[in-house]
Amino acid sequence: MDLEREGGRGANQLRPLDCSRNVLNRAHGSGSCSHGETRVLAAVYGPKAGTKKNENPEKACLEVIWKPKIGQIGKADKEFEMILKRTLQNICLLTAHPNTTTSIIIQVVHDDGSLLPCAIHAACTALVDAGIPLKYLAVAICCCLVENGRIILDPNKMEEQRMKALVHLVFPSPVQSVLPEGSKEDGIITSLSHGVMTVDDYFQCVKHGRAAVAPLSNILTKKLQSQSPSNQSVAG
Amino acid sequence: MTLNEKKFIETALLSDLRIDGRGPFDYRNVAIKFGREDGSSEVQLGQTHVMGFVTSQLVQPYRDRPNEGTLSIYTEFSTMADPSFEIGRPGVFAVELGRIVDRGLRESRAVDTESLCVVAGKWVWSIRIDLHILDNGGNLVDAANIAALVALLTFRRPECTLGGDNDQEVIIHSPEVREPLPLIVHHFPVAITFAFIGSESTVVIDPSNFEEAVMGGKLTATLNTNGDVCAIQKAGGDGVVQSVIMQCLRIASVKAADITNKIKKAVESYNTERALRKIKRHPDPVVDVSKGAGMGVRSLSIEMEKTRLEIEDRKVNRSDDREIETHSSKKTGSRDPYSKGINGDELKASLASRAAATSVEKMDVLPSVKTQFTMIDKTPTEMDSTPSLQQTIEAGEQTIKVKTLMDAVKPKHRRKKKTYPNHDLS
Numbered sequence: 001m002d003l004e005r006e007g008g009r010g011a012n013q014l015r016p017l018d019c020s021r022n023v024l025n026r027a028h029g030s031g032s033c034s035h036g037e038t039r040v041l042a043a044v045y046g047p048k049a050g051t052k053k054n055e056n057p058e059k060a061c062l063e064v065i066w067k068p069k070i071g072q073i074g075k076a077d078k079e080f081e082m083i084l085k086r087t088l089q090n091i092c093l094l095t096a097h098p099n100t101t102t103s104i105i106i107q108v109v110h111d112d113g114s115l116l117p118c119a120i121h122a123a124c125t126a127l128v129d130a131g132i133p134l135k136y137l138a139v140a141i142c143c144c145l146v147e148n149g150r151i152i153l154d155p156n157k158m159e160e161q162r163m164k165a166l167v168h169l170v171f172p173s174p175v176q177s178v179l180p181e182g183s184k185e186d187g188i189i190t191s192l193s194h195g196v197m198t199v200d201d202y203f204q205c206v207k208h209g210r211a212a213v214a215p216l217s218n219i220l221t222k223k224l225q226s227q228s229p230s231n232q233s234v235a236g
Numbered sequence: 237m238t239l240n241e242k243k244f245i246e247t248a249l250l251s252d253l254r255i256d257g258r259g260p261f262d263y264r265n266v267a268i269k270f271g272r273e274d275g276s277s278e279v280q281l282g283q284t285h286v287m288g289f290v291t292s293q294l295v296q297p298y299r300d301r302p303n304e305g306t307l308s309i310y311t312e313f314s315t316m317a318d319p320s321f322e323i324g325r326p327g328v329f330a331v332e333l334g335r336i337v338d339r340g341l342r343e344s345r346a347v348d349t350e351s352l353c354v355v356a357g358k359w360v361w362s363i364r365i366d367l368h369i370l371d372n373g374g375n376l377v378d379a380a381n382i383a384a385l386v387a388l389l390t391f392r393r394p395e396c397t398l399g400g401d402n403d404q405e406v407i408i409h410s411p412e413v414r415e416p417l418p419l420i421v422h423h424f425p426v427a428i429t430f431a432f433i434g435s436e437s438t439v440v441i442d443p444s445n446f447e448e449a450v451m452g453g454k455l456t457a458t459l460n461t462n463g464d465v466c467a468i469q470k471a472g473g474d475g476v477v478q479s480v481i482m483q484c485l486r487i488a489s490v491k492a493a494d495i496t497n498k499i500k501k502a503v504e505s506y507n508t509e510r511a512l513r514k515i516k517r518h519p520d521p522v523v524d525v526s527k528g529a530g531m532g533v534r535s536l537s538i539e540m541e542k543t544r545l546e547i548e549d550r551k552v553n554r555s556d557d558r559e560i561e562t563h564s565s566k567k568t569g570s571r572d573p574y575s576k577g578i579n580g581d582e583l584k585a586s587l588a589s590r591a592a593a594t595s596v597e598k599m600d601v602l603p604s605v606k607t608q609f610t611m612i613d614k615t616p617t618e619m620d621s622t623p624s625l626q627q628t629i630e631a632g633e634q635t636i637k638v639k640t641l642m643d644a645v646k647p648k649h650r651r652k653k654k655t656y657p658n659h660d661l662s
Contacts, residue, residue, distance in 0.1 A: 026316075026371055065323060067312065070291055071310075105314060105315050109271065
């Protein structure tokens with residue numbers, strides 16, 4: 001009944017997470033994130049003047065470009081672009097720079113499972129590096145349902161292919177507040193599921209995912225804080 | 237580019253000064269790194285960043301060349317490299333870069349395409365190189381060429397044999413069953429770019445992006461260490477005297493030798509590291525027979541990408557290499573970290589101090605292993621703060637402890653028995 005995962009990981013153990021800022025020189029902001037072997041690079045350009053045709057000029061506009069590792073952009077990549085755009089629209093302060101466009105370019109370096117969460121973390125790192133105002137960071141996790149009903153977190157490629165069902169969840173990073181508040185339950189920003197699972201299983205996945213939010217966001221904020229700010233001008 | 241900046245660069249060059257402090261014939265530092273899989277490379281030339289990926293596929297050959305495999309190069313001028321790069325169809329520069337790299341590698345017969353033939357006239361290997369330009373710091377051609385070359389040298393294609401009835405079916409063997417084969421590369425064509433700046437046509441090697449914006453003309457020479465000129469490209473621009481061109485070619489041959497040495501060293505270190513990983517692989521005799529016979533090729537195109545499936549063995553290997561530093565953390569990785577014997581707070585404190593000591597490097601694949609390993613132990617202690625899940629994990633961990641492969645490997649003994657298999661590097 002017990003699940004043997006590669007590297008002796010437990011069901012709730014995540015792979016080592018590493019993020020670094022300011023990895024590129026020309027981009028206004030750049031970040032690289034790796035979940036174990038999965039690695040994604042993100043770059044941010046913006047805010048640039050003007051919005052696209054059908055976008056609301058009262059708010060800032062976000063544009064996401066997803067670059068797969070090999071080949072041209074496909075349907076799955078376009079779906080990732082759309083999901084990332086909507087997720088990042090939630091975390092950015094869109095009213096800070098109205099009538100502007102910010103471009104986020106994601107490059108997949110290696111995909112070993114849990115690609116979307118890794119891309120979201122890389123995009124957040126790049127946005128922080130570019131100085132785009134954000135409400136909070138996004139913390140993403142991938143939960144899978146195995147045949148025997150167990151739920152495991154952060155699968156690698158082999159585990160993803162053998163899964164019965166999986167769900168990607170994005171939560172807002174808990175904000176440190178001065179005001180004394182009761183335990184506020186933050187909502188789910190994004191939930192993307194593949195495969196068939198019962199309603200109870202889905203809520204179990206959400207519960208497990210939510211339990212991972214606090215340690216993940218601690219790791220992320222620590223990584224972002226520990227790096228020295230860049231003092232180079234990138235204009236021109 | 238403002239007029240002031242242009243004039244500054246030109247007048248500084250009259251006194252042999254470049255704006256980044258180099259001399260006119262100083263090449264920038266080349267840093268070559270490798271990715272997780274075979275055939276993926278990352279090259280940094282000053283501020284220019286290029287990544288190369290090589291994949292292979294079985295296809296039908298061209299009609300006029302039934303015995304040769306094909307090599308194709310795809311360049312992606314990503315918008316992240318430069319705000320002026322647009323998405324959509326590749327622009328003029330992207331196509332030109334692709335053509336220069338292609339001429340250097342394919343038309344000079346650097347890669348042996350005849351060895352890529354499987355069944356003459358029916359099945360050949362098609363090698364595809366994807367070059368991603370991540371950061372434009374000038375001189376993309378040279379960096380892209382090095383990335384393509386390094387990726388080709390570290391690429392391994394799966395071995396395939398003929399089988400089935402009347403030997404017409406191709407069976408592709410997975411990497412666990414048969415060791416994948418490297419490509420045959422006869423020589424290393426290295427591209428060196430020169431820029432001609434100003435009215436006196438001052439020559440500089442390896443232009444940065446500011447110099448490229450003010451240059452009047454550009455010359456790219458692809459040479460190898462045998463003294464062959466594989467390709468020369470000077471597309472328009474200011475006219476240059478013959479003697480200057482000859483001087484450029486002479487300087488280029490010296491620089492090409494330097495770069496070839498760097499490439500050879502980097503590829504050799506990658507191969508030794510790969511060989512170490514292979515030696516420590518846990519052999520699984522049951523898999524051999526069934527897998528080899530089971531695979532058959534029916535459809536026209538089957539993508540074979542190299543995947544590292546033996547992740548647990550790699551983690552063990554890394555623990556051997558860094559045994560001294562991460563000795564106690566390795567112990568906690570292989571045993572149950574939640575057992576009553578280890579004090580959780582002590583562990584957290586010791587790991588926190590170690591994590592603070594290791595420096596996190598950006599975009600480095602090999603050194604980041606150190607941080608990876610400390611992170612493995614950090615995450616379990618932070619993750620399992622929820623008590624309700626801990627009990628089930630504890631029970632699970634203890635029962636499966638007996639079976640993991642880490643227990644089967646004895647690191648200290650293995651270290652002495654290491655032998656480096658012979659591998660040839662052309």
